[in-house]
Amino acid sequence: MASIRARYGKLNIDFRYLNMRCRETTALEDTPQNRKKLEKVIERMEAEILLGIFDYAKYFPKSTRLKDIKETENKVNAISSKTPMFSEYCDIWFQEKEIEWRNSYKGKIRTVIRKYLIPYFGTIPIINVKKSDILGFRTSLAKVTYGISQECLSPSRINQIMIVLRMILDSAAERYDFESCYKNIKNLKQTKVEVHPFSLEQVQLILQTVRDDFKPYYTIRFFTGMRTSEIDGLRWENVNLQRREIYVREALVNGQLGGTKTYGSNRTIQMSDRVFQAFLQQKSLNHGKSEFVFCNRSGDPLDYRLVNRRIWHPLLRFLRFKTRPAYQTRHTAATLWLSAGENPEWIARQLGHSTTEMLFRVYSRYVPNITRQDGSAFEAMLNKLNQEGVAS
Known part of the structure; x- marks a missing residue:
């Protein structure tokens, strides 16, 4: 049962979530009216916790514990779903697939997984990755910069990273019998290959x-x-x-x-x-x-x-x-x-x-x-045909 406490004139909520004691400070002054208001909020929270739909960030968006709470939620979800974390499945997938790849390609896949995929999806159970997560990840890639000039990743590079993600998620969906969320997500449009040959x-x-x-x-x-x-x-x-x-x-x-x-x-x-x-x-x-x-x-x-x-x-x-x-x-x-x-x-x-x-x-x-002969060969053929027609 959650309780309401006062600290430095502000109301705090003291409650348990995922077998952890959580204490969060609100912006409400310690008044009888605010206490009643907070009691109603607590009722909703406890109901959502029982139903398994509680969103910690929704109630406490500025909490310093959000990262720890998210990791704990993912671990609990992974245990209940009996599927591994994204990072764990990446290891399984890579070990099974690497025999098919050349050494240079293995290096590219390792780089994509280590540099881009694990930091974003690593602690999420593979079955809990949503389409919104994928789209959010792709958007975040467009903001990544590199090199001295701080250039952004090109659409081509983003598509290469997304292809690896799609292969991993599709493989997991087939193994654990769930529907892959990587559907109807099209590649970004790429500019044509620019070539600058010498004369x-x-x-x-x-x-x-x-x-x-x-x-x-x-x-x-x-x-x-x-x-x-x-x-x-x-x-x-x-x-x-x-x-x-x-x-x-x-x-x-x-x-x-x-x-x-x-x-x-x-x-x-x-x-x-x-x-x-x-x-x-x-x-x-x-x-x-x-x-x-x-x-x-x-x-x-x-x-x-x-x-x-x-x-x-x-x-x-x-x-x-x-x-x-x-x-x-x-x-x-x-x-x-x-x-x-x-x-x-x-x-x-x-x-x-x-x-x-x-x-x-x-x-x-x-x-x-x-x-320097755009269309000239065709014109020459027509002229020759006309000349032959006149001659006959």
Whole structure:
């Protein structure tokens, strides 16, 4: 039974909730009228506690005990529902799923769980996560900032985090036989992938200016479209100079050699003559000191961060080119091939795409800017047809 006490002229409520003694101060002065008013409030509280619908924060929104009360409520709910806390289920889910993932992907999942999901959902029983919690979490992500510039998380990054949350909740719903609350929640709209390829003239200038020991490296990047992780993890055993083929089977991520980005990324790249010559030049520079095609002085694979900081970005500044990631060499290869009229299916295979869909969605809009022939081929066909009609 709750009791009313007075302290420093204000009325306090002394009651028990979840087997804990709770004492909360009100803003009411100690008067007979306020005591009667508070007695009615206590009646409602005790009824709600018995019914299991008591909301502590509703009655005492400024209480210093709200965090402890919430954690205790979650523990009690978890015991009654016989389902684990969100944080506990994350461990179960991760251990069961990690065998399906590559090491690089495991690291990404761990980061999402540790940095974003556990701090927000960790102490909530998995069965008690509500749709309102999910939407509130997504809203909170939009306010997260990072880096020196304090930029907010992009819609793309928020969607990546939400995908992990959805997988966890859907898995728990199936295991414990309850309906997943992650329904009708759509991904945030993402801006189109921005690519800023170099023109052929700019590529030539870069390759003429870059340090001699990095000419082969950037020549191969520009004319094969290999990803950074793929070229940095390329070993001589996957280079067939006799057949002029590159076998993309591995990728170097965070200093660890593993599988490629996707299974579809495993592919055979055909060498152009310029790429072939670059490999010959690199072989003379390497002198067999490492299993990796491109390595540092000690024979270890390149650290792309160091290469970007010491070679790539200083080179662009020197040439007064717009700053852009070295990954744009891949985009450049795609747009140059398209502008040259190469078969789109062949380009997709070179890049490791399973279909040409992404090729046209991301790169095709740059082709007219390179060829300067928007619609001219179609016009030429019509003119030819008209001329043939007149002649006949």
